[in-house]
Amino acid sequence: MSVKNVVGVLALVLGSVLAAPREFYVDPSRIYTPDDLEELRIAAAYEKCVRTPGCDTTIYSFPQPRVKCQEGAGAEAMMNEMVGVRVGGTGSTCNSMAGEVVWPATGQCVKLLSQGPCPPSEWVKLARSNLTPVCAPRPCDSQDNAVMINGVCRPINQPSPSAPTSCPPTQRLVTNEFGEGECDCVPGTVFYQGTQRCYTPYTQGPCTTGYIIKVVDSGMKGEARCVPNSCPKPNMVRLDQNCQTRDSGEQTTCHDLNSQGPCESGLLRIDNTIAEPLCITTHSIFGTIGPRCSRGSIRDARGRCRTNLAALLRNTPPIVTSRPRLQSDNRQCPPGQVFLAGICLKLAS
Structure with a gap:
């Protein structure tokens, strides 16, 4: 014809x-x-x-109306379901996963590891003593893409395998909320405790056939787990008519990841910050520059990405802190101290 x-x-x-x-x-x-x-x-x-x-x-049967998803559609609802991610500021709401904190003097949101309200050659970081944002000299200021490791500036990219600061497979060096270097998952992947490795969400990863790996929120943290796959194969996601991820239900459709799918613009990809599929044109709706404490990362699994710890500790008695290191009983902290937000804490007697 x-x-x-x-x-x-x-x-x-x-x-x-x-x-x-x-x-x-x-x-x-x-x-x-x-x-x-x-x-x-x-x-x-x-x-x-x-x-x-x-x-x-x-x-006669007919296909359901085609879902049309705008860029970033569904992200707001997802963020609202994640406990502790939103931190209140004056006239604004900070996103802790995107590296935002409330500056005490103004109540406004500022980004960690940025100059923010600080003088030149200084940046905003969290103080280990009370977990509040402060200005501090920026180490490695003369070196691009470098991070401080044990007092030495190292390239932010993965060092050679023989270097003592090399990260485990699937991880890389990042600058944490204290302005120090540590290993965490490569952006776009999540940490699975069972294998101590990082995997791309919605793939089979370390899971058995019929299961996929995805982040499950639990209180103030998110952990990667193996869950039943509601779609015919891995690398797919089920969306409803409002572009929200769903495990089942009517009016839902499975779409291939990294394809146009239901997107009016961009591709249906895993957002590097919230570890969920969105229609995006970059790697995250929160931009490509700046610090992140991503959902499902090692730090998130340890409760460091979505808790305003400074507010929790503001009205508590003085605390004693120390750096975590492996003890003889395989614990992270000395007896009488608890591991929280990357440090060991103990209420002063």
Whole structure:
């Protein structure tokens, strides 16, 4: 059939469809193409059946309305479901996963590891003593993409395997909230305790067949776990009509990741910050620059990414802190101290 004839058939069928009852859906904003010819033929047959006495309309079925997701659609609802991620400031709400904290003097949001309100050559970091943001000299200021490790500036990229500061496989050096270097998952991956490795969410990863790895929120932290896959294969995600991820239910559809899927712009990808699929044009809706304490990272699994610890400790008695290191009983902290936010804490007696 020539293109001219196909267009003619489309026009005739579409005319019948638009005049049909409301039982089926025609999107007036959708551009129908020759690939949609069979769908429109069924719609026209249904319309004819409706008008024919005794015809059984139940033999016809139609696809659900196509979901159209804007860039970042669904992110706000996801963030609201994550406990402790939102930190209140004056006239604003800070996002702790995106590296934002409340500056005490103004109540405004500032980014960790940025100059913020600090003098030149200084940056904002958390003080270990009370976990509040402070200005401090920026180490390695003369070296781009370097981080302080044991008093020595090291390249932020993975050192050679023989170097003593090398990170385990699937991890890399990052600058943490205290302005120091430590190992954490590569952006876009999440930490699985069972293997001590990082994996891409919604893949099979270390899980058995029929399961995928994804982040499960538990209180003030997020942990990667193996969960049943509700889609036919890994690297897919089920979305509802509001572009929200769902494990099951009607009006939901599985889409391939790293494809256009339901996106009006960008691709359906795993957001590097919240470890969930969104329609995005970059690697995160929170931008590509700046510190992150991503959902499902090693730090998030330890309760460091979504808790305003300074507020929790503000009205407590003085505390004693120390650096965590492996004890003889395999604990992180000395007897009488607890591991919290990357440090060992003990209320002063």
